[in-house]
Amino acid sequence: MGIKQQLIKFTKKGIYCPQGKFYLDPWFPVDYAIISHGHADHARWGMKYYLCQNDSKAILRHRIGADIKIESLGYDEPIYINGVQVSFHPAGHVIGSAQIRLEYKGYVVVFTGDYKTQPDFISQPFESIKCNTFITESTFGLPIYNWKSEKELQSELHEWVASNQTNSRTSVFLGYSLGKAQRLMSLLDGCDDIYVHRAIHNLNEAISSSGIELPKTTLLTADFDKKELQNKIIIMPPGLLGSRLLKRVPNAATAICSGWMQIRGNRRWQSVDAGFAVSDHADWNGLISAVKATEAEQVYVTHGSQAVFSKYLNEIGIKADELKTEYGDEKMAEAEKESETLQAE
Amino acid sequence: MKQFSDLISAIEITNKTNAKIDALVNYFGAAPDKDKLWLIALFTGKRPSRPVKTTLMKQWCMEITELPEWLFLESYSTVGDLGETIALLLPKPTHKLELSLTEWMSELKKLKPKSDEEKKKFVLEAWSGLEQQERLIFNKLIGGSFRIGVSKKTLVNALAKLTGIDANQLMHSIIGNWDINSISFEELIKGTHINYDNSKPYPFCLAYALEKELPELGKPQEWIVEQKWDGIRGQIVKRNNEIYIWSRGEELVTQQFPELVEVMSNFKDDFVIDGEILAMKDNAVLLFNDLQKRLNRKNVTKKLLEEVPIGFYAYDILEFNGDDIREQPFGKRRQILEKIFNSITLPDHLKLSFIVDFEAWEDLYDIRENSRAINSEGLMLKQKASPYHTGRKKGDWWKWKVDPLTIDAVMIYAQKGSGRRSSKYTDYTFAVKKEDGLVTVAKAYSGLTDKEITEISRWVNKNAIEKFGPVRTVKPELVFEIAFEGIAFSKRHKSGVALRFPRIARWRKDKPASEIDTLETVKQLITAP
Secondary structure (H helix, E strand, C coil), X not given: CCHHHHHCEECCCCEEECCCCEEECCCCCCCEEECCCCCCCCCCCCCCEEEEEHHHHHHHHHHHCCXXXXXXXXXXXXXXXXXXXXXXXXXXCCCCCEEEEEEECCEEEEECCCCCCCCCCCCCCCCCCXXXXXXXXXXXXXXCCCCCCHHXXXXXXXXXXXXXXXXXXXXXXXXXXXXXXXXXXXXXXCCCCEEECHHHHHHHHHHHHCCCCCCCCEECCCCCCHHHHCCCEEEECHHHCCCHHHHHCCCEEEEEECHHHHCHHHHCCCCCCEEECCCCCCCHHHHHHHHHHHCCCEEEEEEECHHHHHHHHHHCCCCEEECCCCCCCHHHHHHHHHHHHHHHC | CHHHHHHHHHHHHCCCHHHHHHHHHHHHHHCCHHHHHHHHHHHCCCCCCCCCCHHHHHHHHHHHHCCCHHXXXXXXXXXXXXXXXXXXXXXXXXXXXXXXXXXXHHHHHHHCCXXXXXXXXXXXXXXXXXXXXXXXXXXXXXXXXXXXXXXXXXXXXXXXXXXXXXXXXXXXXXHCCCCCCCCCHHHHHHCCCCCHHHHCCCCCEECEECCCCHHXXXXXXXXXXXXXXXXXXXXXXXXXXXXXXXXXXCCECHHHCHHHHHHHCCCCCCEEEEEEEEXXXXXXXXXXXXXXXXXXXCCCCHHHHHHCCXXXXXXXXEEECCEEXXXXXXXXXXXXXXXXXXXXXXXXXEEECCECCCCCCCHHHHHHHCHHHHCEEEEEEEECCCCCCCEECCCCEEEEECCCEEEEEEEEEEEECCHHHCCCEEEEEEEEEECCEEEEEEEECCCCCHHHHHHHHHHHHHHECCCCCCEEEECCCCEEEEEECEXXXXXXXXXXXXXXXXXXXXXXXXXXXXXXXXXXXXXXCCCCC
């Protein structure tokens, strides 16, 4: 068995390290799981033991259960598991998100989980790591996806809020409670008072408990004062689109914030007032530059546009293969939405 | 072009007609006159011919971005719109160009006779000087078509709101013959180029679905019963040797049906008649699906005229030689209509709606059951003494459709089939309105032709929001008539109702999603056991 095969194996339960006897973001219950970040399709329920980055620990406890067996490490603090060197490196996706680096007998594998190369105001910026094998996501692996800079997004969002305010409308942003919500808070900080839904509020508390400072927000209670809320900013999970809570918001102007909003058809899909392409994933150029920077001899492309992105990489001389995983799965996203909605009640 | 670009963004994002109208009113209130005229021209299909071929635009975009063709096409299939794909693929602008809509249109006109090299220079210069949304609009201006959910009717309603001028008159004005260089906005909306007196339609009289037992209607002798043809209602206005055809949606559709215009010119009298526009061949009425091939075409080709010939069943007459006769009883109006139709030798494609011969109410049950066989939807019951009402009024006119029960619902999920159908989206989930949202009422497959399935699959690929898994959530936009054998209350279903043997009766390309049934109306179909 070659070193690479000792280090990484793709199984039905997830990406497995035979030498280290642990899994990376497994989708079935296993004994030892190393977790890249707190999103439900990567950090799942039922593992006997979890290892994650320090800032993800409270998030995982909050989302999976307070009684899980979990340990954490800082970025770039290698440990050895059965002879395999394991370390976390910033992925720039959400707070606590990490690329997982494995090294054994000089052979290096990097698994990205989800990542974003463009710096934002809140998560630790993405860091390139040289490796032999690179396992990359490809959510937005088409050249039509290119994000605006954080500054541009910031002024776009501030302008939208201001224009809503001149029309006496309350600005409601819809974004997932882990990641998008904190990103939006950072983008909207200083614009006006920000109210957040309970699902987001609870998560914010978990994040703050690990010593991370978040922009100031107020909990949106069920019995909110309509007058007080008028013209202000609200952030809530996307599952609440069409909810009674949202309907009670006075003169709400609603915006969906997601990379998919890059495309006109998607913006027009739901009856909202605006769609902003704010994504926590790498855009096309981000994916390409990340892959190139690793100088990997083998790339595996997971969830998203696997087929397109791996074909393109091969065409530009980088050996790449598609890798089927359970990440980015619709059902998981749905579960996430549901759990957030439940928490809302 | 900022104003125009903002208008397009505002219209695109909303699916509320009123919000679209407001955005248009704002634009008409603020834009320069010539820009307004261009907007009307572009939104009503009066567009100049395309100065640059799409293949060239695609080629130039690939050159700039250095993308292989397959990747360009992959992007295109995801976006679903060439102009938008190009706008998204191009690198960020290097400078800022500021031209008005009118200036862009005149530049594009000048471009038409130039060489490909000169065209390329102009287009590349524009691309590098415009932001993404403006770039998209520039690409659309080259193509000249804006499919953003603004119908002529919406445009006309906005102009009516702005000016207080009658919407039907405005419809005639914007559809009439006018040239952008020799008319002012003021003149156009005032209709100095048309004679509205010749085209003015009446509001349609509409029927309710029968909601009582036949004997409760009174004596059979007091009623006239006709087939309820399954086409589109149309009003033919013939005055002073001019002929206009209005659809029920108050759009002028004269140009779409040249065979009707031709036959109408054979009559000596002036009149306004109400009837059904149908696809008709060899004296038989064709299915609504066939008729759809003829709707909303800018040009009717000779081939199409032969493939799907149009016919007309006349139901009623509202005006005769200048006199409004809507208050006269239907029996009387029918006599006048018969007299006119007997004055010429009728060609096969113009018919007087035939009156169903019956003595007792019981006779109608069998007749109604047989309606499907002649592609009729059922029967229309009209009180002989009834005037031609304005709009929908209960009591005088009833529509009595054949079973099965049907509802109009919107597709919200699509799933790929299996076997031969595995590459296509063949299984759909449908929803009806519930308060401000939608609620699932049925899953259905079959009932569509392969061609329709192919068309829908392409649409699903373009309009699906997720990229993963076998089920695609789609924009609630495609409306289908769902037929089913029975309906009952159900606790297991989120909607609270269960349909028996639901199937797709037809694809209602003519209906916007705003017109689908509500859960309330669906529940009303449930009859007590």
